[in-house]
Amino acid sequence: MFGVVPRVVWQRYHQSDQLNRIRLALRLLLIQDGNHNIIVDAGFGNAVNPTLAERVNLSDPNFNFTTALQPYQLTPEQITDVIITHLHFDHCGGVVTKKNNQWLPTFANAKIWLQREQFLWAQEPSSKDAGSFIANLTNMVAKLPGLALLQGPTNITPHVSLLCYQGHTPSQQTVLIQTEAGIAWYSADLVPTTTHLNLAWNMAYDNKPLETVEEKRQTLERAVQENWIIYFAHDAQTISGRLRRHENKFQLYDQTPAT
Numbered sequence: 001m002f003g004v005v006p007r008v009v010w011q012r013y014h015q016s017d018q019l020n021r022i023r024l025a026l027r028l029l030l031i032q033d034g035n036h037n038i039i040v041d042a043g044f045g046n047a048v049n050p051t052l053a054e055r056v057n058l059s060d061p062n063f064n065f066t067t068a069l070q071p072y073q074l075t076p077e078q079i080t081d082v083i084i085t086h087l088h089f090d091h092c093g094g095v096v097t098k099k100n101n102q103w104l105p106t107f108a109n110a111k112i113w114l115q116r117e118q119f120l121w122a123q124e125p126s127s128k129d130a131g132s133f134i135a136n137l138t139n140m141v142a143k144l145p146g147l148a149l150l151q152g153p154t155n156i157t158p159h160v161s162l163l164c165y166q167g168h169t170p171s172q173q174t175v176l177i178q179t180e181a182g183i184a185w186y187s188a189d190l191v192p193t194t195t196h197l198n199l200a201w202n203m204a205y206d207n208k209p210l211e212t213v214e215e216k217r218q219t220l221e222r223a224v225q226e227n228w229i230i231y232f233a234h235d236a237q238t239i240s241g242r243l244r245r246h247e248n249k250f251q252l253y254d255q256t257p258a259t
């Protein structure tokens, strides 16, 4: 998760277990804008085989969207849009659900927004991020009736727009949301945890690490200037926060801790 950062440094912030695993979240967003009920990313779902689920020690292997959406008085059928940031299995597995030995779209009536370049890359990934795709899952996504392939930054609704990044994997999307509390940003795997706010802390399987550094630098500068609320897709302790400059670093404040 931290690339060139040595373990003696990262373990100050992330304790690992005896199998060298650290605790991470799979954080999704529900956005409601007018008639749109939008889900950002879909987590593992149940498309992941039991061996892999055990290897990553999934804490809630029975997660399903029917239960997860109940507190919002929504059903998966009422989801109008699903934004898939990229096709790494921990971000898209939940778009299909296995029922009675059959794979079905989880969101029967939703448009599935994905960048065309990422879709093509997933068919033939580099050896660096090949382990993050599951071929069967990519094939099932390709057959979803609602799949809508995009070319570059796009507005999904008047308040929800997509930005594209190339460092982690080609055309990863992140999501900007205009809210009454200001601009919110779902940073996906560009800034997966708060420790990744440090420009040198990047995932070892980023395809183009120096592009990640530059993309982070530019986007975090903008986040400071526009006082964005940043949502972290994988941080187990912190859901979101705002950024300020402290000397030559980005410093988080106004955090919302995970419960």
Ligand SMILES: [Zn+2]
Binding pocket: 086, 088, 132, 168, 189
């Ligand atoms: Zn990823």
